[in-house]
Amino acid sequence: MNFNTASLIGYGVSNRAALCYFTKNGIHPTVRNEKPCDLPNGTSGIFGDGYLLTDEDLIIRSPSVRPDKISGGGYITTEASFALSLAKSKKIGVTGSDGKSTTSTLISLMLEKSGKAYLCGNIGKPVIDFAPCAEENSFIVAELSSFQLMDFTASLNTCVVTNITENHLDWHTSMGEYIDAKKNIVLNSLGAVLNYDDLTVREFAFCKSAGNITYFSLKEAKKPEECAHFVTVEGGYLCYDGAKVIKTDEIRLKGKFNLMNAMAAVGAVFEYVQTDDIKEVLSSFEGVLSRMQFVGKAGGVSFFDSSIDSTPSRTAATVSAFDRARTVIILGGYDKNLTYDILGEALCGIKAIVICGENREKIYKAVFDICNSVTVTQSFDDAVTQAFSKAEIGDSVLLSPASASFDMFENYRERSFRFCKIVSELDKKQDL
16 A cells, blocks of 8 residues: 555544554654644644545544545545555454454454464454564454444455444444445455344345355254355254354353354354364353453342443343343443334343433333333442342342443443442442
């Protein structure tokens, strides 16, 4: 990629990493940002009005900035796409509405059994921290969002699409645009691992030749004609093209949604690793941070953190792994312009519901008649203490917000930390 001038639009985590890469290589891009920000010595910045009016050859946009908002004749991309285009290693991209982090992590852990793998993107460090210097025989495993995929052009060896449900409609202009962004990862991959049980994702297969498609399915046993490989569950075993890989009851992660994540990971790595290595990872991996994570007890009540559940579909999947009659759930947060009707069926039989956050009234309308105890609070702290008050010894309190965190927190991790701190304080009070 040839360019004489470059700019970074937005100065978040990914573009700070991009700036570091460029300056180390003798390139000095202009930082363009809506608000003034502190920049390293020698870096020029353009802030406020006009920051989206570019005249550089290469424009690296923050994922939060829509590409169609940028004016100028330069080549527009993201840090992730730019970095992956530089990588000489094998590259696997993972996207979907739910399960991206778990699937990406499983893939990385399996690949590490037979070589070197770098897990990056949305799940952790920026792709540019690893991709330009990754060894040819190593793997880059990148979790990618629809924001990053809008103008994605990097070539991948394999991609995974876990599922498609309503998400990020506060940013995308329509559900169709969101789906097209996800499809873009398939268009730029040599092979694709796709969820056959999701009709939208299934149809992504027709972007590729049959020889490059792997489907995974919990519902279908017969291999579809349009795929080369098929991951299924048969007779209590997770199978790849009919060959047994591992007993499903030996997989450490529980729930049907996690079984689907495991199947997706197997489909992505099977040609690269030994079956024993796959079994070792699936039988030992306990899950990613803030995904159905047990964080402690107070007064005989167990607390589980699933702060990463930022959509109704993800919360619905999480709740399916719990005994609803013994579970109090905490919902609510930032409104991504989603509908919450799915929660009505998913929470049927739940012991109690506590709602907080910007979208609390919207969620309340979807769940108010689900159980006898639905409480709306004004703060997150109050929601946690209210949930505890409604639980009895042996019950569980589950933080699964079905919402993003941006109304009250920097990100879902900060929400997790606050939840854990409150639980710790409740536990101390019980000891007094």
